[in-house]
Amino acid sequence: MNLEPTKIQNEIRDLVRKIAEDKLRPLVRRFDIEAEYPLEFMKLLGTLNFLGVYIPEEFGGLNEGTVAMVLIMEEIAKVCPGTATSFGANALGTYPILFSGTDEQKKKYLPKVASGEFLAAFGLTEPGSGSDAMAMTTRAVLDGNEYILNGQKQFITSAGRADFYSIFARTKAREAEGGLSRGISCFIVEKNTPGLSFGKKEEKMGLHCSETRAIFFDNCRVPKENLIGGKEGRGVGTLLNTLHHSRIVISGQGLGLAQGARTIAFDYAKKREQFGRPISENQAISHKLANMEVQIEAARCLIYRAAWYADNKYPKDQISKFGAMAKLFSSEMAFDVANKALQVCGGIGYMRDFMMEKYVRDARVMTLYEGTSEMMLEEIFHILLKESNRGK
Numbered sequence: 415m416n417l418e419p420t421k422i423q424n425e426i427r428d429l430v431r432k433i434a435e436d437k438l439r440p441l442v443r444r445f446d447i448e449a450e451y452p453l454e455f456m457k458l459l460g461t462l463n464f465l466g467v468y469i470p471e472e473f474g475g476l477n478e479g480t481v482a483m484v485l486i487m488e489e490i491a492k493v494c495p496g497t498a499t500s501f502g503a504n505a506l507g508t509y510p511i512l513f514s515g516t517d518e519q520k521k522k523y524l525p526k527v528a529s530g531e532f533l534a535a536f537g538l539t540e541p542g543s544g545s546d547a548m549a550m551t552t553r554a555v556l557d558g559n560e561y562i563l564n565g566q567k568q569f570i571t572s573a574g575r576a577d578f579y580s581i582f583a584r585t586k587a588r589e590a591e592g593g594l595s596r597g598i599s600c601f602i603v604e605k606n607t608p609g610l611s612f613g614k615k616e617e618k619m620g621l622h623c624s625e626t627r628a629i630f631f632d633n634c635r636v637p638k639e640n641l642i643g644g645k646e647g648r649g650v651g652t653l654l655n656t657l658h659h660s661r662i663v664i665s666g667q668g669l670g671l672a673q674g675a676r677t678i679a680f681d682y683a684k685k686r687e688q689f690g691r692p693i694s695e696n697q698a699i700s701h702k703l704a705n706m707e708v709q710i711e712a713a714r715c716l717i718y719r720a721a722w723y724a725d726n727k728y729p730k731d732q733i734s735k736f737g738a739m740a741k742l743f744s745s746e747m748a749f750d751v752a753n754k755a756l757q758v759c760g761g762i763g764y765m766r767d768f769m770m771e772k773y774v775r776d777a778r779v780m781t782l783y784e785g786t787s788e789m790m791l792e793e794i795f796h797i798l799l800k801e802s803n804r805g806k
């Protein structure tokens with residue numbers, strides 16, 4: 415196994431690092447204060463084809479896989495974790511088509527995602543179903559050549575902004591599916607479809623420049639050909655495949671965020687003098703900084719390994735287990751490192767102008783979205799149990 419990115423992946427990372435520093439960093443404070451979506455930066459990523467870095471070349475992408483997605487997330491999140499969320503959510507909304515779509519669906523949507531013409535979003539969570547996604551109640555009923563959707567999704571990243579939505583809905587009532595989870599299907603819903611509407615922009619603790627809204631379906635008619643994969647009841651497979659990949663990608667956000675906070679703390683600790691010497695000369699500070707580095711590099715190993723497994727078509731259970739471990743470790747690590755970094759900076763770390771407290775606020779959500787830490791532990795344990803029962 416080689417966890418070193420390829421030459422092309424390194425070139426992509428270097429370019430994203432440069433544009434994040436040049437084009438994004440000067441705007442981060444404004445985006446945070448004004449909760450402004452990073453539209454120009456997303457467009458720039460589209461122009462460079464980076465919104466399609468994981469999409470096969472035949473559909474207009476660069477075909478550089480999950481590893482490249484992680485590297486891009488990492489570089490963006492070092493500078494602006496909220497922009498990284500917008501970037502990651504675009505892939506999250508596209509993965510259902512990539513993994514389960516028909517050829518026609520792939521031809522229609524993937525090239526537009528790759529070029530940045532279309533932004534995507536992913537609608538799973540509902541007011542009554544978060545971790546227990548199978549409890550969803552949004553219904554899709556076939557009527558002639560259309561499905562009629564009724565229900566609600568909540569906390570959807572890029573809702574109202576995206577051009578299309580991968581929406582999970584019940585095509586069979588839960589009682590009728592016989593416990594086989596074949597009652598869920600996934601649909602592509604385009605933005606201007608009648609019956610589709612959006613809630614207010616949520617005011618969040620962090621990630622201010624990433625937009626989050628509810629989605630409402632009121633007799634929303636979706637063409638039959640927008641059923642992903644063309645067959646009902648395949649939603650759970652689509653969902654699992656999507657999350658197993660997207661969780662690896664979102665782990666890259668934690669990795670980048672932690673490095674962003676660490677760098678500010680490190681530079682500050684070398685310069686800030688108290689008691690006649692730099693604070694970094696106190697072991698309480700230097701060991702904190704050293705420990706942060708260990709945490710970051712440990713996360714990197716897990717995340718790159720999970721990404722490498724995904725790109726090299728390892729068995730699904732391995733991708734899922736390593737993805738869950740990467741997500742769990744990276745998200746917990748990101749908050750811990752950001753919090754320690756703020757402590758190193760003392761009072762100035764708490765001031766908004768210093769741009770440290772934002773990392774702490776932005777990090778907090780990572781143990782919640784795309785599966786909470788508790789659910790990651792559940793998933794890891796269940797795979798361990800399966801392996802042990804197989805005598806592995």
Ligand SMILES: Cc1cc2nc3c(=O)[nH]c(=O)nc-3n(C[C@H](O)[C@H](O)[C@H](O)COP(=O)(O)OP(=O)(O)OC[C@H]3O[C@@H](n4cnc5c(N)ncnc54)[C@H](O)[C@@H]3O)c2cc1C
Nearest residue numbers: 536537538539544545569570571782783784785786788789
């Ligand atoms: C900023 C933001 C953006 C988001 N973007 C999207 C998006 O784009 N698309 C989308 O579909 N969703 C999105 N979400 C929703 C997110 O994925 C859910 O919030 C998350 O899955 C948790 O669901 P919940 O909030 O309903 O919490 P709940 O499921 O109600 O959980 C509450 C607590 O109980 C714990 N818990 C629940 N069940 C168990 C159990 N069996 N064992 C142990 N502990 C348990 C959880 O771990 C958690 O600590 C977003 C959320 C946020 C905050």
